[in-house]
Amino acid sequence: MQDVVLALLAKEPAHGYELRARVRDALGPLGDAMNAGQIYVTLARLTKAGMVTSERAEGLPDRPDRRVYALTPRGQDRVSSWLSEVSWPKPDLAEFHLKLVAAATARLADPVALVDAQRREVLRRLRDAQRAALDRSVDPVAALLLEGVVLRLRADLEWLEACERTWQGRRTDT
Numbered sequence: 066m067q068d069v070v071l072a073l074l075a076k077e078p079a080h081g082y083e084l085r086a087r088v089r090d091a092l093g094p095l096g097d098a099m100n101a102g103q104i105y106v107t108l109a110r111l112t113k114a115g116m117v118t119s120e121r122a123e124g125l126p127d128r129p130d131r132r133v134y135a136l137t138p139r140g141q142d143r144v145s146s147w148l149s150e151v152s153w154p155k156p157d158l159a160e161f162h163l164k165l166v167a168a169a170t171a172r173l174a175d176p177v178a179l180v181d182a183q184r185r186e187v188l189r190r191l192r193d194a195q196r197a198a199l200d201r202s203v204d205p206v207a208a209l210l211l212e213g214v215v216l217r218l219r220a221d222l223e224w225l226e227a228c229e230r231t232w233q234g235r236r237t238d239t
Contacts, residue, residue: 072167116140
């Protein structure tokens with residue numbers, strides 16, 4: 066969640082409620098399960114780590130003052146590193162989805178290019194797993210795990226293809 070919040074702040078400074086709304090919108094129905102305080106805990110950790118700063122902004126007459134958060138140079142560096150990261154299957158689907166949304170929203174990177182980089186990593190891992198699964202000296206019980214890895218990576222590739230189709234279509238719509 067920290068990387069997602071940092072990437073959303075890369076577009077512009079924002080208050081916690083606004084960030085929470087952006088994440089919930091990006092996740093659709095899955096965002097309803099998000100703990101309301103998670104964004105604020107994350108912002109506190111990022112502030113302590115020196116990746117964001119905050120200022121008090123005056124509220125409206127019927128609303129309290131709010132904290133507006135902004136990236137520090139250290140936070141900007143972390144966003145750049147996160148966007149170029151292609152470790153798989155480390156991120157879950159929601160995290161990768163949020164990476165694409167944040168990259169597009171803040172115009173930090175082309176989501177299609179991020180999908181392509183991720184696909185190359187998944188293909189590399191798939192080739193390695195398939196080679197290992199074909200090794201006849203592998204114990205049948207261990208081979209079962211390798212089969213599961215291969216099936217998971219194939220499913221991941223299908224999902225990445227769906228991501229590419231969607232983001233490619235959004236690219237032509239704008």
